[in-house]
Amino acid sequence: MQVREQIIAAALRRLNQDPAASMADLAEAAGVSRATLNRHFAGRDELLDEIGAQALDSWERILDDTGVDAAAASTDPDVHTATVRAVLEGFAASAQEHGWALTSQEVEARPHLRERSERLEDREIVLYAAAQRSGVLRADLPVRWISNTVYGTCVAARESLRRGDVAPRDVARLMAETFLAGTGARP
The missing domain is CATH 1.10.10 (Arc Repressor Mutant, subunit A)
Incomplete structure (x- = not known):
């Protein structure tokens, strides 16, 4: 290295x-x-720009690797469920390495990183809206609330890992269960 x-x-x-x-x-x-x-x-700003860019690269890879765009175009609830879970699993894995950068207001405050972050979030939102239409996620919640809930579980993962409150192996399960229990369609 x-x-x-x-x-x-x-x-x-x-x-x-x-x-x-x-x-x-x-x-x-x-x-x-x-x-x-x-x-x-040259200074903290330059270092944080690089760390932020790498974290966003990780986020983009998760979206690409899980097929978010194809899943969003689908009407199949099984595809939506599997993709939402895969995204959360990817975020759980990323939380261990990039948790601070993906949830830091210090990184988010940088306009060029914020713009990229918004583009990535927009890709996710299309998936969540499709999952609402197919009955996987609650249709009575604003789609941005759902997206912010994912972000909130990422913050919870970051903090729980930082403090040692949960084992890294449990983060993906906890994120998926927490997210789907609150935003999943009710029987």
């Missing part, structure tokens, strides 16, 4: 544990001097 990637990975691990970590803390976590950190990143 190259030094730049080592710094990014270590900084993200540290931020997942301590969102207020300073640049000195991030350099220490990466095992490099502050001068080395500054050679690779």
Whole structure:
């Protein structure tokens, strides 16, 4: 692994544990001097831009790998259920690595990252709306509420992992059960 990637990975691990970590803390976590950190990143903003971009890359891969767009075009409730679960499983796995960046207001405040985040969320919303129409998700809830509920379960996963409240192996199940119990269509 190259030094730049080592710094990014270590900084993200540290931020997942301590969102207020300073640049000195991030350099220490990466095992490099502050001068080395500054050679690779002009400042915290540049480092956070890179961490945020990688987190969004992860989110986009999840949407692509789970076939969100094809599922959204389907009318099959089984496809919607399977895809929603797959997305949540992907987010659970990503929460362990990218949890802070995917749920950080500090990252969200960056206009170019926020715009990309909104485009990715829009892809998800089309899936959730299709799942509402097919009876998988509650039709009485605003679709953005459903999307925000997914985001909320990601925050819960991030915090639970950070504090050690849940085992990483349980996160996907907990996210899916929590989400579907609240937003799933009622019998």
